[in-house]
Amino acid sequence: MLNIYLTDESGKLQETGTLTKGCWVNLVNPTEEEMNRVVNETNIPLDFIKDPLDDDERSRIEKEDDDVLIIVGVPVKMKEDVDSALYDTIPLGIIVTPFYFITVCLQDNPIIGKFIHKKVRGFYSYMKTRFTLQLLYEIASYYLNYLKYIDRRTSLIERELHESMRNEELFELLSLEKTLVYFTTSLKANKIVMEKMTRQHFLKVYEDDIDLLEDVMIEVKQAIEMCEVHSNILSGMMDAYASVISNNVNRVMKFLTTCTIILSLPTMVSSFFGMNLHGLPWEASAHGFWMAILVSAVLSTVTAIIFWKKKYF
Numbered sequence: 001m002l003n004i005y006l007t008d009e010s011g012k013l014q015e016t017g018t019l020t021k022g023c024w025v026n027l028v029n030p031t032e033e034e035m036n037r038v039v040n041e042t043n044i045p046l047d048f049i050k051d052p053l054d055d056d057e058r059s060r061i062e063k064e065d066d067d068v069l070i071i072v073g074v075p076v077k078m079k080e081d082v083d084s085a086l087y088d089t090i091p092l093g094i095i096v097t098p099f100y101f102i103t104v105c106l107q108d109n110p111i112i113g114k115f116i117h118k119k120v121r122g123f124y125s126y127m128k129t130r131f132t133l134q135l136l137y138e139i140a141s142y143y144l145n146y147l148k149y150i151d152r153r154t155s156l157i158e159r160e161l162h163e164s165m166r167n168e169e170l171f172e173l174l175s176l177e178k179t180l181v182y183f184t185t186s187l188k189a190n191k192i193v194m195e196k197m198t199r200q201h202f203l204k205v206y207e208d209d210i211d212l213l214e215d216v217m218i219e220v221k222q223a224i225e226m227c228e229v230h231s232n233i234l235s236g237m238m239d240a241y242a243s244v245i246s247n248n249v250n251r252v253m254k255f256l257t258t259c260t261i262i263l264s265l266p267t268m269v270s271s272f273f274g275m276n277l278h279g280l281p282w283e284a285s286a287h288g289f290w291m292a293i294l295v296s297a298v299l300s301t302v303t304a305i306i307f308w309k310k311k312y313f
Contacts, residue, residue, distance in 0.1 A: 002027055002034040005116070007125040013118055022126030025102040026112060029053070042100050052093025052104040059091070059189035061197050068202050070094040070132065072193055073186030074139050075146050076109055086153075087146055087179045089186040092139070094132055096203060101128045103135075111138050129203045133212045136194060140219035143183060147226045150176050154234065158241075170238060170245070177234045184227040191220050258307050265303060266296035 006016050006023040019025065019041045027034065027049065035049050048069045051057055061070045073089035092111075093104035103112060114120055120134055154176060157169050194217060197203060205213060273281075273292045285291065 002030055002038070003116075005125055007123075011124065013116075013123070013125065019100065021099045023100060024115075024125040024131070025100060026116070027102065027104045028108055028112075029106055030104070038102065042097055042102070044095060044097060044102070048093070048095050049102075049104050052091045053106055055090060055106060057091040059186065059193050061193050061202055063202055066098050068096040070096070070193060070197065070202075072136065072139060072190045074105070074109055074111055075142055075183065075186075076107065086150070086175050087182070089182050092135075094135060096128050096132060101125060101131055111135070111142055114138060129205060130209050130212065132203060133209055133216055136190075137212065137216045137219060139190070140187075140216060140223055143187060143223040144219065144226065146179075147183070147223065147230065150179065150230060154230070154237070158237065170241065173234055173238050173241070177231065177238070180227050180231040180234065184224065184231065187220060187224045187227060191217075191224065194220065262300050262304050262307070265299040269296040269299065 003026045004016050004019060004023050005013050005026065006020060007013050016023065019038075025038055025042075027038065030038075030049070030053075035046065038044070038049065039046050044067050045064055048064075048067065051069070052071050057071055059072050061068070063069070071091050071093050074092045075087050076090055078086060078088050090106050090109075092109075093102075095102035095104065105112065115123055115135075115138075120138065123131065123134060125131065154173070157172050160169050198205070198213065269292055273288070281288075281291075
């Protein structure tokens with residue numbers, strides 16, 4: 001899919017059908033025809049478009065002539081699956097040329113959507129350095145938002161695990177831990193890219209953009225720290241609650257064993273008095289049946305009291 005946007009004289013973002021100076025070209029899983037059109041009209045290398053479409057492409061920044069390619073990892077929500085990560089990261093390509101700003105991604109994501117739906121203040125398609133920093137800031141913010149959701153989800157799973165004897169909660173914790181590993185790896189790579197971009201002056205940073213650049217670095221560092229903290233917490237929780245689940249199962253087995261012992265006493269008494277032998281107690285008594293019931297009840301009650309005092313229930 002190919003969309004072209006341009007900020008008009010009044011500052012409003014409008015979609016257009018032609019590539020003009022200062023426009024923003026957004027490519028989402030583009031076809032060969034769309035890629036060739038952009039390459040022919042902007043004179044950028046074809047690899048600049050194809051590289052971000054590789055799901056395993058690493059974050060990096062490179063420059064060829066006056067064209068700059070920045071590839072960063074962005075968080076995306078995965079399909080609900082027990083053994084998969086809750087979120088993953090995919091490459092987002094940012095191509096800055098003297099006349100055009102191009103973004104390339106495998107799929108739609110809400111970060112690009114915020115710019116399309118005009119939810120970012122001070123956004124102009126022709127201010128390429130600011131647009132780049134705004135994109136990086138929004139990416140870091142989404143990492144933080146997803147980390148807050150992971151924190152809430154972890155707390156909910158923690159409450160469920162107190163009485164749980166199932167493995168589903170542990171699988172959910174494993175899914176969250178995978179997500180944090182992906183996030184940490186991607187954020188550290190993004191941080192290296194931004195440091196290199198700043199240090200080697202791939203983009204001209206204007207005075208008005210210095211504060212924004214600092215905010216981006218702060219957001220990324222905060223996200224990395226949160227990922228590492230949550231990852232350490234989850235690792236400890238998985239070990240602890242594996243033992244909790246095992247202990248819960250043992251408690252149930254202890255309760256069932258105690259009940260089995262108590263119920264086996266009436267069975268033993270009734271089997272004893274049910275033997276076809278002469279000389280059994282109360283054999284000729286009219287109250288023999290009730291005496292056997294009484295003996296069974298007394299034995300079961302005494303055993304139950306003993307187990308109760310030993311806190312087997």
